[in-house]
Amino acid sequence: MQKVLVVDDSLFQRKSICDTLKEAGFLTIEAGDGREGLETARTGSPDYILTDLLMPVMDGIQFLTELKEQGFTCPMFVLSADIQETKRKQCLDLGVAGFLSKPFKKHELIEAFSRCTSGKDV
Numbered sequence: 001m002q003k004v005l006v007v008d009d010s011l012f013q014r015k016s017i018c019d020t021l022k023e024a025g026f027l028t029i030e031a032g033d034g035r036e037g038l039e040t041a042r043t044g045s046p047d048y049i050l051t052d053l054l055m056p057v058m059d060g061i062q063f064l065t066e067l068k069e070q071g072f073t074c075p076m077f078v079l080s081a082d083i084q085e086t087k088r089k090q091c092l093d094l095g096v097a098g099f100l101s102k103p104f105k106k107h108e109l110i111e112a113f114s115r116c117t118s119g120k121d122v
Contacts, residue, residue, distance in 0.1 A: 003027040004113065005046035007037035007063065008079070009055040013102070017050065017079070017109065024110045034058030038066055046074060048113060052102075053080040053087060061087070064094040075116050079104055 004026050008014045011032070018028040029044045031037035034051070035058040041049065049067070053060035064076060075097040080087075083099055091099070098112050 001025065001027050002047040002113075003029060003044065004048045004050055005029050005031065005037065005041055005044060007031045007034065007040075007049065007051040007055070007060070009033055009052065013052070017104070020104075020106045020109055021113070024113070026113065034060060034063030034066070037063050038070075041067065041072060042070075048074055048116065049076045050079055050100075051076065053078060053091075054082055061090055061094075064091060064096065068094050077112060079109075 004021050006014050006017050006028055009032050014030050018030060021028050029040055029046060031040040033055045051060045051063055060078060076095060077098045077100060078091050078096050079100045079102060081102040083101060088099065097116060100108055100112060
């Protein structure tokens with residue numbers, strides 16, 4: 001079973017995302033901000049990472065930058081209400097595989113991960 005690290009400061013969002021992914025057959029691990037996400041990524045060995053951009057302590061861009069600097073190569077996705085073109089470019093430069101908008105649609109979330117597991121473009 002594939003494991004997804006979900007990083008979002010909103011407990012409600014994390015629960016909703018994790019419930020959706022679990023229904024689709026994924027295991028999930030969670031973190032409430034980028035700093036916690038880094039530690040969880042190190043210890044939890046996720047196959048995928050899904051992160052918000054706007055978070056306290058360490059935001060999504062800083063989190064993605066740290067992941068890249070530390071050599072993480074698993075597919076990473078951004079789920080955010082704030083996906084401006086400059087942020088999108090920064091994320092792409094950091095190796096993000098795909099973007100999803102909040103509020104997310106269950107089928108779009110599942111589809112993004114399913115395409116990635118099947119080797120298709122996201």
